[in-house]
Amino acid sequence: MPVTETSQSQEFLQLLDPSGARVASAEYDPVVADVDGAALLALYEDMVVVRRLDTEATALQRQGELALWPPLLGQEAAQIGSGRALRSDDFVFSSYREHAVAYTRGVEVVDLVRVWRGVTASGWDPYAVGMATPQVIIGAQTLHATGYAMGIRFDGTDSAAVVYFGDGATSEGDVSEAMVFAASFTVPVVFFCQNNQWAISEPVTLQSGGTLADRPPGFGIPSIRVDGNDVLAVHAATRVALARARAGEGPTFIEAVTYRMGPHTTADDPTRYRDAAELESWRTRDPISRLAEHLRSTGALSDDEEERIQATAKAVAAELRAGCLALPDPDPLTMFDEVYAEPHPELERQRAEYAEYLAGFDGVGLTTEASR
Structure with a gap:
């Protein structure tokens, strides 16, 4: 695995450094050879839009229009980079924070907030978009994904299941049990762990003496540790994992090293347990700023394009707000x-x-x- 930077004294895959400079990789460059300037610009637009959606949803909760909201601020690259690597016939199982993944699956923006407004028990039709509705029970979705992937194998198709969970979920027995079954039956599932450094108020260093990517090989599952704030590296790692699944080579574990820049949910106050200096350090690795710098350096992001993207984000946020406020109370x-x-x-x-x-x-x- 190519190495250009360390996190917690451990190496990970990186293709764009924090300044936006391209990092060459003999192993992974061929995997994303087709991701040109236009494709990167589309990924940038996705990240800008979902950050604006997240900001709007947070504001709606603060204004009393949503009961709760789990922000994704800072994790846009991990979710967009992986979500855009999927095919329509793949199936996603997620926790409650994967709004950007849902966006890539075609979930309508108002459907992102239905359950958080308390007007329904489920936000969308899973079969219409190839994504289960969010799982609140920590880690339970890894079992669901593994079971679904076993069905894929029995059906003999080359689609895959992808399951998203946080660093805190790796301390749950469900995740270990899911990996045992996935490895034993060689099922086509990608375990995608967003290590955002905090399981509510518990740091990942308290949960694990080593990296989270060190654990899966003990179950017989190969792992990839990737810079989760590098959308291109995440995209490459997800493509590699999906290719293994489609080839019948079984599960892969991806640890995307990122950072939750906001609260765990809008009911949380991270200033009670998190050092402000840590947050500022991670701001220098912001996933959107990183890609913007790269695109500007290559000429792919002009002022006009930036203006267009910001206008799109504003319009989508307005659509979210209007849709949320128009949701009728159920009988x-x-x-x-x-x-x-x-x-x-x-x-x-x-x-x-x-x-x-x-x-x-x-x-x-x-x-x-x-x-x-």
């Missing part, structure tokens, strides 16, 4: 919908009891099927 009885695939007598009994209960609130502003 309370809809909580019983789609719980079971077939009619269920016990559920119908509960529904009837709840409808009777709600009917007692007639005249106080509730709109339900029971009060019509």
Whole structure:
């Protein structure tokens, strides 16, 4: 693996350094040989747009329009670089922070906030976009992805499953169990760990004496440690992992070394446990600024292009806000919908009891099927 920089005294793959300079790699350059200036510009636009979406969603929560929001600030390259490497027939399983991955899968922007506004239990149709709705139980999605990948293998197709999780999830038993099964059955799954340095208030150094990429080989899974703020390197590493999966060579673990620049969620105050100097140090490695510098140095990013991209980001953010504010409150009885695939007598009994209960609130502003 080519080495140009260290993080926590350990090496990782890097193709664009923090100043935006291109780092040559005999091993990985051929993997991204087709990623020209126009393709990099598209990745840059993706990152700018999703950062603006993230900022807008955070503002909506602060204004009381969302109950909660888990920001992705600082992790745009890890998510866009990997998400844009996927095919439409691949399937993604994620945690609650992969808004940018969802964006690459074609999820409508308003669907990103439905569940956080509390108007639905699920934001989108997983089969329509090839991505499961976010998993809040830490690490559980690794088991789902491995099971899905086992199905892919049995079907004999060359698609792949990709599962996203954070550094904190690697301390959960589910992740270890998923890797045991993935390795044992040689299934086409990519374990994509965004090591953003903090599992809420616990630093990754407390969870692991070495790098997280050191763990998977113990399960028989090769790993790639990549600069998660380098969108080109992440794209290359994901392509390599997907190629292994499609060739029947089994799972790969990617540790994308990045940084959560905002709070864990909008309910968190990172100033209580994080040194301001650490945050400032990581700001110098900002993924968007890095790619912008590279694109400007090659002439691919002009002032006009920058203006166009910023206008696009502003328009998408406006679409998110308008869509969020227009979301109707659901009828309370809809909580019983789609719980079971077939009619269920016990559920119908509960529904009837709840409808009777709600009917007692007639005249106080509730709109339900029971009060019509």
